[in-house]
Amino acid sequence: MKQIKSANSPITYFVSRTGQVEWILFIHAAFVNHNMFKAQFAYFENKYNMLAVDIIGHGQSTDTQKGDTIDKMANWIFDILKAENIEKVHIVGVSLGAVLAQDFANRYPCAVSSLACFGGYDINHFDTKLKNENSARQKLMMLKALFSVTWFAKANRKISAYTSQAQNDFFAMNVLFPKKSFRFLATLNRMVNKYKTGQRNYPLLIGCGKFDIPMELEAIKAWKSSEPDCTVVLFENAGHCVNMDVPREFNKTMEEFWKGASQ
Template structure:
């Protein structure tokens, strides 16, 4: 992967290949970086042009200025697409990445070839009770991080992944997350329940792991009830970060989804 950064943006991004006809954007979960998609990048880099980013405050995207926050991610991604001359793209988001993927699709629907969200929820219809429960859980985890990033990472890996290998890989990335970067995530709720879902001109795939938290499984079920035409993938031996727990199965699901996208009307 080649590394780039636009002069007016804090976001470091990575590309692989530019000889394929279609582009894929990978948006990672909170507290890690683009490397959580290494199995996908390796698998797809000869079939699709790959674009991956480090979300603000994560990985190498820490050269920020006053006012920079996660709410600006969609605009920064759109700027990157323009710089790379990408008109439309398949978007894959995991957890935090699923929130950002939806926000981008809300703001720039004409730039979306397909949308795939895992370990996330419908940001246009997020139940208030569920939102409060999610916020309370996040605050508890943040308090652990402020005491000790190692304590936080050890607890977080068990929530974020199911298999021992995926948990260890998640921990190795999480341990590098700077405490100050929590500030960049403070505006995350400003993306929730802002837009109304319009008729989608692109296919949507959602899902999670069977061993994700019950609230996530309920969120997937509720989303499906509102948009019956979307596709759902539940991964049997996975937790929150399904692409890390079951990389091969995840790759197969995505490949089939993108192939079917070509026939989408």
């Protein structure tokens, strides 16, 4: 994929333009980078045009300025679409990427062909109890990182992935995450319960792995209850980052979903 530094933002993005009609946008989880989707890049390279970003503070998107915050990601991504002359995209977000994917869909619904969120929660109807539990868990993980990023990465890989290969791959990316980038996660709450979910003019797919944490399974159940028309998938032998744990099953699921969305 071609690496490009976005103009007027700290974001670096990656493009594979192979002359296909449809575009896929991949948004990665916290503490890693766009390479968490390497199995998807390889599988879909001759089937779709692909776009991926490194979230602010992650990967190659660390050249920041005062005032750059994660809640600006939707605007920066939209600017990237305009720069690349992309009218609409199928969006895939995992964990933190699922939060950013929803925020983009809230702000720019006309640019969304479909939305797929894994290991995430409904940011428009996030229960206060779950929100507090999630916040407490994040603070504990960040405390570990202040002492040692390696210690943090070792603990985080077991939460973020289920299979040993996925855990090792996650760790290799996580250990490169700079401590200073934790500050960018502080504005995540600005996206939560800010918008009301309207009528979606695109299909929604949500899911996680059956070995994800109980809070995530509860969040998916609550989301399905509030949006009964969405499609839910629970992956066997997978944890939080399902695309890394079971890439073959994940790729087949996405391919079927996108074909249905295009009909």
